[in-house]
Amino acid sequence: MTTIVDDEDYNFLNQWKWTYDKCKGYAYRGKMTNKKQKMIYMHREVNKTPEKMLTDHVNGDKLDNRKENLRTVTIGQNNMNRHKLNNISSIYKGVKKRGEERYYARINNNKKEIYIGTFLTEVAAANAYNFYAxxxxxxxxxxxKCECVDFEQFRVxxxxxxxxxxIVFAHGKWEARVSQVYLGRYETEKEALESRNSYITQNKFSSNRLKLQKWGE
Structure with missing residues (x-):
């Protein structure tokens, strides 16, 4: 592993042996304090980060420790610059696939999730996230990082x-859902209802909220 530093910091940092933290992804060195081993992180050393504050890597590269890439932030500000997590149904941050032809965008702020909207394309949902971020x-x-489009044109x-x-009517067709399960789009409201009833019957739901509904009633 190689870390990037400014020329002016190279000699100062090179007086110690630095190790790569596989869990956190940072460069660090050990220091004995009161007979206890303490981890000194390179990015905090370079940035001279105060206690109870964090150091944010602007470009997301934890081994890029140039001063221009480091800034002192609070925990909340650091979370804002958190990059996309793995195992999500979209390649974009804040976007999740909904059914076969839908993507919805959401954003977290102050520990609360905010629903932005549902869109016909993944790129439109990504643009919507960027706008509110x-x-x-x-x-x-x-x-x-995606193609710039007018996301409102693709909003459902x-x-x-x-x-x-x-059952809801969206973008020209009737959509059926059971809780968070998307069943599909149909030409008529009756077809959507029949699909929902069929799904409930096959899965033997007993909840009152998921009871069968008769057409015309």
């Missing part, structure tokens, strides 16, 4: 409602 987090925002808008639970 800039508003909420400013320079600390970790943005998706519901123009009709149904008296049946789990």
């Amino acid at each position: 800039k508003i909420l987090f400013g320079k600390y925002a970790s943005l998706n 808008r519901i123009s009709k409602t149904s008296k049946y639970t789990g």
